[in-house]
Amino acid sequence: MNPYLLMVLKAAVVLAALLATLLYIQWVERKVIAHIQRRLGPYRVGPHGLLQPVADTLKLLLKEDLLPGHVNRFLYLLAPFLAVTLALISIAVIPFGPQIELAGVRTWMQLTDLNVGVLFVLAISSLTVYAIVLAGWSSNSKYPLLGGLRSAAQMIGYELPLGMAVAAPLLMSGSLSLREIVLGQQPFAGGIVPGWNIFRLPFPQVISFVVFLIAAFAETNRIPFDLPEAENELVAGFHTEYSSLKFASFFMAEYANMITVCAMATALFLGGWLPPCPAEYGSDYAPSVVLAVAGALLLYHGLPSAFRRDRLTLPAAGLAALAAAAVFLIPAVQNLLVPLFWFLAKTGFLLFVFIWVRGTLPRLRYDQLMRFTWTFLFPVGVLNLMATGLVVALGA
Amino acid sequence: MDAVPLSWYLVLSALLFGLGVAGFLFRRNIITVFMSIELMLNAVNLTFIAFASRLSQVDGQVFAFFVMVVAAAEAAVGLAIILVVFRNRATLQIDELDSLKN
Amino acid sequence: MASVIFLMFAALAVFCGLNVVLRRHPISSALWLIGVMVSLAVLYGLLGAHFLAAAQVIVYAGAIMVLFVMVIMLVNAGAEQRSDASRMAQLLGLPLLAGLLAVLGLVLWRATPATALVAARKGTAHDVGTALFTTYLLPFEITSLLVLIAILGAVVLAYKEKH
DSSP, rough: OHHHHHHOOOOOOOHHHHHHHHHHHHHHHHHHHHHHTTSSSSOOGGGGGOOOOOHHHHHHHHOOOOOOOTTHHHHHHHHHHHHHHHHHHGGOOOOOOOEETTTTEEEEEEEEOOOHHHHHHHHHHHHHHHHHHHHHTTTSSHHHHHHHHHHHHHHHHHHHOOOOOOOOHHHHHHOOOOOHHHHHSSOOOOTOOOTTTHHHHHHSOOOHHHHHHHHHHHHOOOOSSSSGGGEEEEEEEETTTTOOOHHHHHHHHHHHHHHHHHHHHHHHSOOTOOSSSGGGGTGGGHHHHHHHHHHHHHHHHHHOOOSHHHHHHHHHHHHHHHHHHHHHHHHHHHHHHHHHHHHHHHHHHHHHHHHHHHHHHHOOOOHHHHHHIIIIIIIHHHHHHHOOOHHHHHHH | OEEEHHHHHHHHHHHHHHHHHHHHOOOOOHHHHHHHHHHHHHHHHHHHHHHHHHTTOOOHHHHHHHHHHHHHHHHHHHHHHHHOOOOOOOBBBBBGOTTOOO | OOHHHHHHHHHHHHHHHHHHHOOSHHHHHHHHHHHHHHHHHHHHHHTTTTHHHIIIIIIIIIHHHHHHHHHHHHHHSSOOOOOOOOOHHHHHHHHHHHHHHHHHHHHHHSSSSSOOOOOOOOOHHHHHHHHHTTTHHHHHHHHHHHHHHHHHHHHHHHHOOOO
16 A cells, blocks of 8 residues: 555544544543542533534633733734644554554554654654643733743743653663664563563653653643643633633643543553553453453443433443454454553553643642652752663663 | 765854854843853754764764753853843943943 | 655754744743754754764753753743844845854865765764763763752752842
């Protein structure tokens, strides 16, 4: 097949999947936070609120699109565009799975593999500062400006620990290409323990993983580091003067950044699309087992439920899950989709951690936030990098 | 064609360098003057890397790397100086920073 | 294919460079300078210097220019006023600049033979890193010391005494 056509098809598939995920990760977040707070969350709009994101999108699109008179027009319109574009670009180098063969076409489940893939993601994330700074500056108003400058300082302050945390597993992998990094985590230590970077001898990268996650929270402006867009502190921070689709763009960019950062953490630390135990021990059947258990739980909770809505929708979802479990038993589907399942499971788990932290932790004050990075997180990152380097150099 | 003539890179670099010189000489805002210096440094980097590819050596790229690092250090110190000047004189126009004249 | 990409991004770089020099407000100049740096990063990638291309975006466009933008916002001086310099300088300036550029371009064009082609050569992090840590180890260490001195200098200069 023409390589350019293949590239366009892959890009279209990834983009469609990413946009659908962006829409529904908002639903997942609202449901999870609601259940953490012992309430139901979106429930009425469609079965269990599944149409809520659609309703929200329609609402935002149909709102009046204001262009305030006092803004710097070019920068005001550029900022959300820049935010969304940069957020969607870094997905291009993330590996979703191994080389597959589909209808005679052999290709990697990755849009492109740069030999400086990790640096590419770091470069794009360092450009996202501009979107926020320009949004704050162009609004010509004091709350957005304060929010924008604070966010810029926060993102720059946390970029350094992020870089240090990323550099440590690079020392053990010996390559900047994300595909090589994931492939380097393939060997199972002792035949059972996965060789993921977080468990890998000579120096398990647990500290790097924690530092990376904390820095990622700050880079994506999520709680506990979301002071720049806090509603009760700065009106709405840097996106105060934005309405309708431009406002939605900033949120889309934030969720897309979250997905990118979780995917990076999966590839760098948790072994990407690799299973936690070798295929001989039955790891290929894990998707079927998980889906079957989920289906059984949905049926168990749905059938005797008090609400008529739950009695209809939950068993239907349970049956769908059981059908999917049956589909995953087919070997052809297994070869194709099981690595993708592992990647999505790990990334999904990290996204759940992001949402869980949002529902649990309070917000850090700005000076606490800056002090934390410069006096604690950055030195820890540097020491971890030095320790990893020392162990790798002594071992090699 | 998979290769580009070297002279194209050098002419582009000369153009950017000339624009940097123009900005440095003609503009009066001190920060814009500083940015013209950065433009000149970028043009020089392009020359280094073009020659590194031409001669199939990696030394040109190492030089360009050092230029980048030194430019970063210079930008930090220069902007700190500009901040102090602004605090004391409340102006960024270089024409008005003439207290040593006459 | 390489020529097309080169011409596109070279034209973009020159256009952004012109805007850096011609814009009134320093923020606009800064943003157009970021455009120059990103187009130059693409050209470095075309030359095979992948590590330098990524470093250009991370260091130059992502750190140095953020510093510039934040200082401009902090100072908030506004657009530059029209200068009242001599008429003679205004009349002669542009033609002389054009002349300088023409001479530079012509000399460089004549000096390199038309057959001197540049293709993408190796420039991965491995290659640059090997050279940095073997042949150029002393300059590397001295540069890191220089950066430390610059950081200290910047902090000392911009520090405001709290009375």
